[in-house]
Amino acid sequence: MTTMRASATPLIVLLTAVLAFAIGRDATMAQGAQSIWDGVYTAEQATRGKAASDTSCASCHGATLEGADFGPSIAGAEFLGRWDGEKLSVLAAKVEQTMPLDSPGSLSKETYADILAHMLQASGVPAGQTALALGAPSLETIIVRKTK
Known part of the structure; x- marks a missing residue:
């Protein structure tokens, strides 16, 4: 024993x-860690992102970014559900490396960050006081969440 x-x-x-x-x-x-619901982009970024997405994204993803004939939703509940639990850095890299479809990686980092801010705003995620910056270490600690 x-x-x-x-x-x-x-x-x-x-x-x-x-x-x-x-x-x-x-x-x-x-x-x-923080989530996208903690104000991770500015309203000014989202405004610039709307203008950029009207030019670079809307033809495939629709004017509201909630999907169209050629592209899936990149805003809204369905979009957030697909990315739920993922780091914002992974989403940012996906957008930067694959979009626009006819010319991936062709936009400036600032423009990609602005478009990402617009995608979040169009999904109902609130703006904050700190600008979103692609490549920033902080993106590694921001988690996409479908809901608060």
């Missing part, structure tokens, strides 16, 4: 350490 307890002790210690590490890691990640 003593042998069984002695051999189980290292396993219990190991499992306790793994659990403590996992809980601590999740808590640390949660502290640094």
Whole structure:
């Protein structure tokens, strides 16, 4: 009986350490993360983004960005649902690397950030005081959430 307890002790210690590490890691990640609902773009960006999307996005994604014959929704509940739980940096990279379809990567980083701000605004996500910047480390900590 003593042998069984002695051999189980290292396993219990190991499992306790793994659990403590996992809980601590999740808590640390949660502290640094924010969601798109925390005001991650400015209203001015969204206004500029609307003008840019009218030129570069609306012909495929529709005037409201909620989808058209040639492109899926890039705004609204369906769009947010597709990206729910993903880092904003991943969405930003996808937009920058694949759009516009006939000329991916052809817009300036500022224009892509403005369009992304417009996409968020068109999805009902509120503006804030800090401008969205493509390539900024902060995009790694902003999570897309379908709802608040």
